[in-house]
Amino acid sequence: MKSMRAVQVDQIRKPMVVRDIPVPEIGDDDALVRVTSSGICRTDWHLWNGDWGWINVKLPLPIVLGHEIGGVVERLGSRVKGLTVGTRVCVPFNMACGHCPYCLKGLQNDCDNFMWPMLTPGSGGFAQFVRVPNAQLNCVPLPAKVTDKDASALGCRYMTAYRAVRTRAELRAGETVVVTGIGGVGRSCVEIAVALGGQVIAIDTKLSALEAAKKLGAIEVINSEGLSPKQVGERVKALTGANGVDVGIDAVGGSKATLTTLSALAKGGRLVVVGLTSQEDKGELNFPIDEIVAKELSVIGSLGNPQAEYPDLLRLVESGKLAPSRHIESEVGLEDVQAVFDRMPTFQTNGFILVTQFNQ
Incomplete structure (x- = not known):
């Protein structure tokens, strides 16, 4: 595929638009992931609302939001090791470089070169495909008993x-x-x-x-x-x-x-x-x-969860002691994302709302 459906922000606080845009190109250290589940989180709404300029967060426009991503690896860059095409993965929203002082201490959530999907062109989860930079670190393989819907919850709010x-x-x-x-x-x-x-x-x-x-x-x-x-x-x-x-x-x-x-x-x-x-x-x-x-x-x-702490979390989910998917309120399509955003200022959403329908 050369193009994909995505929800795109053109202007702050203006209705988002579902349109066809190019499938992201990947580099040698990246992965292309087909999104199967994408959570709609209040953090995305904050960015669409123009918040956090006071901490120097600026939304590059146009952009695709979405940062709670579960999916399947479709393509790999030439230097990526430890992953194979077809692997089901979770993509933590605190994508990290892997080599700064914080990453080396296992604190990837504090990475000096952080790459949040919804602030990184080509990586937003309200789309059929995402580019995951530094995929060896930022694609977390899922155990067999952890579902794709669990994975989207594990990308941000649950972790x-x-x-x-x-x-x-x-x-x-x-x-x-x-x-x-x-x-x-x-x-x-x-x-x-x-x-x-x-x-x-x-x-x-x-x-x-x-x-x-x-x-x-x-x-x-x-x-x-x-x-x-x-x-x-x-x-x-x-x-x-x-x-x-x-x-x-x-x-x-x-x-x-x-x-x-x-x-x-x-x-x-x-x-x-x-x-x-x-x-x-x-x-x-x-x-x-x-x-x-x-x-x-x-x-x-407390911000996110470092990749280094995912193994313990995934073991608890796989064992059934924790169940992220039990918090799912509903599943929607890309065309419904704006309507969910419109409910957030008055806290009308409950639990997790996931995008699981990406085709028309």
């Missing part, structure tokens, strides 16, 4: 939740956990925390999200509609009968979610922030620094 809960929070069995925002990342955090032995309290403003958290094993839920961060914190403390929880995961981002999660922490608690801000905060929050000092709280950022 982001895994690193936040297991590696950054260092959650230990028996610890109490608050998860704020029960969307795709939040639901994944609840499932992973429960699987690791955490006692989870879920916080959201939507009854459907709180019901989903209960089904995933949350011991308590709090509807935060109309409540201040301090009021939510008081409810958490009443539920736990203690000073608060050991770990808080902010799976949304922004002032209210971050401060709500912080307010729920006990002395010595760890706050892990996964969500990023949007136009309301533009990357700046007012923190109660005296409380952070007085209670010896830790504030920890």
Whole structure:
């Protein structure tokens, strides 16, 4: 094929267009992957919305978004080793160079030369094919029992939740956990925390999200509609009968979610922030620094998941202890991506929505 269907952004905040564009050319170190499943993530919406200029992120236009990619290797560059045509793969959104100081330490998610698919021409997942640079590192082969739909969840939201809960929070069995925002990342955090032995309290403003958290094993839920961060914190403390929880995961981002999660922490608690801000905060929050000092709280950022940590995650998925695909809300076609974006500002989406229909 010389051309492919893709969803293309021509202008910020203007409707995206489904059109035929050339199939990406690949270099000697690249792979061409046929996309079989592509998640529609809030990160894509943020970029389409023109967010994150305050951290020097600029969307090159025109561009194809999409960064939660599961697919099959169709073609390989001459220097790629360890992969074969026909291999099913996950493509982590934090595509990395493999040779900078962070990559050499196994922290590919912090790569100095990062290449996010939705910011890299030819690599966006809302298309029939993607070019995966440095394919030897950035194409992660899937075990037999891990599905293509699992793979698209593993490309961003689920693996982001895994690193936040297991590696950054260092959650230990028996610890109490608050998860704020029960969307795709939040639901994944609840499932992973429960699987690791955490006692989870879920916080959201939507009854459907709180019901989903209960089904995933949350011991308590709090509807935060109309409540201040301090009021939510008081409810958490009443539920736990203690000073608060050991770990808080902010799976949304922004002032209210971050401060709500912080307010729920006990002395010595760890706050892990996964969500990023949007136009309301533009990357700046007012923190109660005296409380952070007085209670010896830790504030920890978490971005993606390094390729080096994928083997353990994939083993847990293959064993059935973790199930990314259980969070799928619906499957749609390329022509439906804009409609999903239109629901995101008011948080009308639940769990994962995947593009699995690429042909007309």
